Amino acid sequence: MASMSLARRFALAAAVALAALAGSLAIPHDRHIRWQDMRDEAWARLGWIYERIHFDRTPIDIAFIGTSHTMNGVSGAAVRAALAAAGGGCQHVVNLSYPSYGRNLHWLIARELLENRRVGTLVIEVFENESRKAHPFFSSIAEVSDVLAAPAMINLNYLSDLAKLPARQVMLGLKTLMPERFGLHRGFDPARYDGADVDNTRQVQVGGVALTPVRDTAPPRERLERAAARARARKDGNMLGERLEALEYRFPRHYLDRILALAQQRGVAVKFLYLPSYAYVGGAPRDPSLYAGRGEMLATGTLLADPGLWYDLDHLNMQGAALLSGALGGMLAGPQGVGVPPAGLPAACAPEVVAAK
Amino acid sequence: MLFGSLEFVFGFLPAALIAYHLLRLRGWQTAAKLAMVAASLVFYGWWDPRYVLLVLASIAVNYTLGALIHGAAAPGPRKALLLLGLLLNLGLLGYYKYSGFFLQTLGGLFGVEGVAATLIIPLAISFFTFQQIAYLVETWRGQPPASNLLDYLLFVLFFPHLIAGPITHHTEMLPQFHEAGRGRLPAGFIGMGAAIFVLGMAKKVLIADTVAHFADPVFDAAARGTMLSAADAWMGALAYTLQLYFDFSGYSDMAIGIGLLFGIRFPVNFNSPYKARSIVDFWRRWHISLSAFLRTYLYIPLGGSRAGEARRYANLMATMTLGGLWHGAGWTFLFWGFLHGVYLMANHAWSARAGDRLRLPRGLAWLLTMLGVIVAWVFFRAASFGAALGILGAMAGIAGDAGQAGLPDRQLGWLLIAIAGLIAVTQPNVLQVARYPQGLDEAASRVHPGFDLRRLATSPALASVCLGLLAAACIARLPKPGVFLYFTF
Numbered sequence: 001m002a003s004m005s006l007a008r009r010f011a012l013a014a015a016v017a018l019a020a021l022a023g024s025l026a027i028p029h030d031r032h033i034r035w036q037d038m039r040d041e042a043w044a045r046l047g048w049i050y051e052r053i054h055f056d057r058t059p060i061d062i063a064f065i066g067t068s069h070t071m072n073g074v075s076g077a078a079v080r081a082a083l084a085a086a087g088g089g090c091q092h093v094v095n096l097s098y099p100s101y102g103r104n105l106h107w108l109i110a111r112e113l114l115e116n117r118r119v120g121t122l123v124i125e126v127f128e129n130e131s132r133k134a135h136p137f138f139s140s141i142a143e144v145s146d147v148l149a150a151p152a153m154i155n156l157n158y159l160s161d162l163a164k165l166p167a168r169q170v171m172l173g174l175k176t177l178m179p180e181r182f183g184l185h186r187g188f189d190p191a192r193y194d195g196a197d198v199d200n201t202r203q204v205q206v207g208g209v210a211l212t213p214v215r216d217t218a219p220p221r222e223r224l225e226r227a228a229a230r231a232r233a234r235k236d237g238n239m240l241g242e243r244l245e246a247l248e249y250r251f252p253r254h255y256l257d258r259i260l261a262l263a264q265q266r267g268v269a270v271k272f273l274y275l276p277s278y279a280y281v282g283g284a285p286r287d288p289s290l291y292a293g294r295g296e297m298l299a300t301g302t303l304l305a306d307p308g309l310w311y312d313l314d315h316l317n318m319q320g321a322a323l324l325s326g327a328l329g330g331m332l333a334g335p336q337g338v339g340v341p342p343a344g345l346p347a348a349c350a351p352e353v354v355a356a357k
Numbered sequence: 358m359l360f361g362s363l364e365f366v367f368g369f370l371p372a373a374l375i376a377y378h379l380l381r382l383r384g385w386q387t388a389a390k391l392a393m394v395a396a397s398l399v400f401y402g403w404w405d406p407r408y409v410l411l412v413l414a415s416i417a418v419n420y421t422l423g424a425l426i427h428g429a430a431a432p433g434p435r436k437a438l439l440l441l442g443l444l445l446n447l448g449l450l451g452y453y454k455y456s457g458f459f460l461q462t463l464g465g466l467f468g469v470e471g472v473a474a475t476l477i478i479p480l481a482i483s484f485f486t487f488q489q490i491a492y493l494v495e496t497w498r499g500q501p502p503a504s505n506l507l508d509y510l511l512f513v514l515f516f517p518h519l520i521a522g523p524i525t526h527h528t529e530m531l532p533q534f535h536e537a538g539r540g541r542l543p544a545g546f547i548g549m550g551a552a553i554f555v556l557g558m559a560k561k562v563l564i565a566d567t568v569a570h571f572a573d574p575v576f577d578a579a580a581r582g583t584m585l586s587a588a589d590a591w592m593g594a595l596a597y598t599l600q601l602y603f604d605f606s607g608y609s610d611m612a613i614g615i616g617l618l619f620g621i622r623f624p625v626n627f628n629s630p631y632k633a634r635s636i637v638d639f640w641r642r643w644h645i646s647l648s649a650f651l652r653t654y655l656y657i658p659l660g661g662s663r664a665g666e667a668r669r670y671a672n673l674m675a676t677m678t679l680g681g682l683w684h685g686a687g688w689t690f691l692f693w694g695f696l697h698g699v700y701l702m703a704n705h706a707w708s709a710r711a712g713d714r715l716r717l718p719r720g721l722a723w724l725l726t727m728l729g730v731i732v733a734w735v736f737f738r739a740a741s742f743g744a745a746l747g748i749l750g751a752m753a754g755i756a757g758d759a760g761q762a763g764l765p766d767r768q769l770g771w772l773l774i775a776i777a778g779l780i781a782v783t784q785p786n787v788l789q790v791a792r793y794p795q796g797l798d799e800a801a802s803r804v805h806p807g808f809d810l811r812r813l814a815t816s817p818a819l820a821s822v823c824l825g826l827l828a829a830a831c832i833a834r835l836p837k838p839g840v841f842l843y844f845t846f
Contacts, residue, residue: 006544009821010551016825021832163363166833181766 029172044206055188058196061091066125071097073316076197082329102135103255127276129286130252201321228279270295358403389538400516408479419489423502442493458686481520517615523626523646550617556787557610565604571770572596574763580740590751634722636700674698
């Protein structure tokens, strides 16, 4: 062995390193621990999403999935009340949206929901164009197989997501063994649960801790218009040219297709909510063919054109959210209605049930 | 670009090595050297490309001045050129690194706020300025200058040591760069270089970045004025003491390892400083290249120990205080240097008076040395004097109702501190384990390790397995790299 050649020593070290990295991917852990492990600011909402799906038996008739646009812009309780008032019956509306762009995370949330709960309608957020970005926390929440099998083409996060897995697996293994040491909890604790419907439209709160000021302000119209003009000028919806458009949007389309396919398989009605930034209010998605024939588009039109309804360029304030949520009740009760709730459609909501949390 | 980042380890470094060695093996020496220069410029410019021109201008000016000093026959013009060089170098350093500090201080004296324009300090300016000052001084003293610009470019720019040292001396580096890019590269350089790189990376990403979780919250809490418990304050101070050592020496090890992969030997920069049993000993082991620079180009020109005891101590204080200021433009850095000046004075005075008659027991000497070092590090790390005094007060048990330091699991923290401390104090350092640099020339059979980490190195298979496991652990941590502390100096 003393005369082992340099090449052999390198090969042995590389083989050991690779084996250790690959072996780490097999370290088991508790999925609940994984979902509650993201604890910074609004990102901590993932833990609640998991608990709402798995541990809270309150029905989920209508679920919203989207980015912070929807997270801050739609109140489940307000939609429920408006829907009941519009004759759509008493339905449990839950907003499972989560900050940051990335259809791959929407897929994880949708799969978790649809594979574990009976859902009537899934409302998927759509804005001016599908984001080509992968979600920054995909690798924190995804199964190992999700990361390995993610599309590598036009996925700028593929390698970094892959690289994050070994450390994630080791840490999750440790956290599963001794969650209390890491500030996590084993199993569902109702005392820590934020309730069947959390409302992020007035103020983002996680675990009773306010993470944002009350969202009741609006920037001056001029500032909002300037920001909108800058955003429109910066926007390049077709970086690779028209001929490669399909390739450019392959990543979000892949995950959108998977969400729609699973919804179809589970018999869940799908609707799209067009909720762009202020810069694109009144417009339409850049590529409507992505959604055409796959679900009703809940178009907000010029409903949100008043700058006083916006907290910043991308997010509604609480007045805007109230207006949108109220309007959504009517839209969902409209001509196409909503999917039949799993428990059947009750005639009306009792007032105390309608009251917002 | 950080050494401990995915893009460096799996992108930049392999590309630079392949380009260099392919050109070297083809016998294209100049092209191989140019590849090293190009890689170094990309490495430097990755942070902020605007400053590439600054470092190139600095190199051009110093190279020209070196040639002019060497060419000038009369002592007068030679000295004038040297003074011009010193003025330009120190002026550049002063402008970028210290102008804000001095303006702020002046503004503070006169009660004017917001006077200091915030300048972005060009990366590594302290390092490349010092190297070039030494070059000019030695050229003025009669040493031959660089024989060509390409070698000089490599002497200053070569990326492994560019941004955080070791501060290299041209007399040991220029001959190596002159020979670089041609000839056979012994396998020992590659094997030892890769091993030292992995071990250095492990020190940085596995130890330094981990114990940082127990240092940062304490210093942040102190900066906010939070009262700390004695245990938390000690945890923060000890964690930072270990973080800084493993961070900086880990970086130096990685630099040495990468240098070897290119066939270049860098000087040793750390020699287990936390094993020191006196402050004098500590400075022989900590940031050795900076100590050597300050001794050669500041302490000795000031008179060193040649002009009596009082003058010696004054020189010592001046050297150490300026050494403190070199680390950063702030009063806490200055005080850190001053404190070490006081320690060194006390150490020398004790040695002069007590000599061998009154020697402290080894354990007590070590404890006293470490206590001094830890106290000084608190000033070095703290955001302000107030924060430093808050931590030191808490460490001394002078604290009221302790607030929340925001520390993660304290038991885990103490365990990690104990493990890291034991490694730093009882184990041979990475370069000793790898037998750098003597192992490059000696036969492997001459190793006689004790019961420590060096034993691993005697079995190539076991060493390879251990290095593979360490590399895997490091790679797993790379997606979330910390910041090298000395990048900012």
